[in-house]
Amino acid sequence: xxxxxxxxxxxxxxxxxxxxxxxxxxxxxxxxxxxxxxxxxxxxxxxxxxxxxxxxxxxxxxxxxxxxxxxxxxxxxxxxxxxxxxxxxxxxxxxxxxxxxxxxxxxxxxxxxxxxxxxxxxxxxxxxxxxxxxxxxxxxxxxxxxxxxxxxxxxxxxxxxxxxxxxxxxxxxxxxxxxxxxxxxx
Numbered sequence: 001x002x003x004x005x006x007x008x009x010x011x012x013x014x015x016x017x018x019x020x021x022x023x024x025x026x027x028x029x030x031x032x033x034x035x036x037x038x039x040x041x042x043x044x045x046x047x048x049x050x051x052x053x054x055x056x057x058x059x060x061x062x063x064x065x066x067x068x069x070x071x072x073x074x075x076x077x078x079x080x081x082x083x084x085x086x087x088x089x090x091x092x093x094x095x096x097x098x099x100x101x102x103x104x105x106x107x108x109x110x111x112x113x114x115x116x117x118x119x120x121x122x123x124x125x126x127x128x129x130x131x132x133x134x135x136x137x138x139x140x141x142x143x144x145x146x147x148x149x150x151x152x153x154x155x156x157x158x159x160x161x162x163x164x165x166x167x168x169x170x171x172x173x174x175x176x177x178x179x180x181x182x183x184x185x186x
Contacts, residue, residue, distance in 0.1 A: 028123020
């Protein structure tokens with residue numbers, strides 16, 4: 001159980017994207033933004049994964065791949081990471097969840113703002129019909145979002161329009177400098 005929280009807590013330490021468009025949020029995509037540069041956010045991501053004992057499977061640099069094809073794409077990097085002690089029970093319950101594992105986090109830059117996006121664990125549970133599995137999904141989702149301390153400069157982001165009963169689970173971002181766009185504190 002502690003491995004699950006360590007696995008998912010890594011994401012909470014590295015999250016940096018803005019408020020999602022309604023269509024994206026409905027598809028289970030979580031987002032926050034940071035004014036820190038892409039390289040600094042990547043540095044924090046790698047440090048958080050290392051600190052939590054997570055395995056970074058690979059990093060796909062989509063913008064570098066686009067450049068090799070003589071195309072242009074703003075800095076866009078996909079990180080795949082995981083822990084078999086977390087993913088295996090999910091796959092044992094429903095094999096199709098392997099389509100979404102290892103966990104992915106997307107870093108991208110738009111006009112100097114760094115974004116991170118990832119799949120909400122509740123969305124993945126619904127997508128793969130994990131409802132009958134003995135998985136602590138609420139606690140897993142919370143581990144992605146909650147900090148033991150609240151660094152200065154972080155605003156609260158509410159997604160109450162999605163699920164008022166879980167509204168406050170969507171608060172408390174972990175990295176200094178994260179500012180959910182379009183959302184006021186409180």
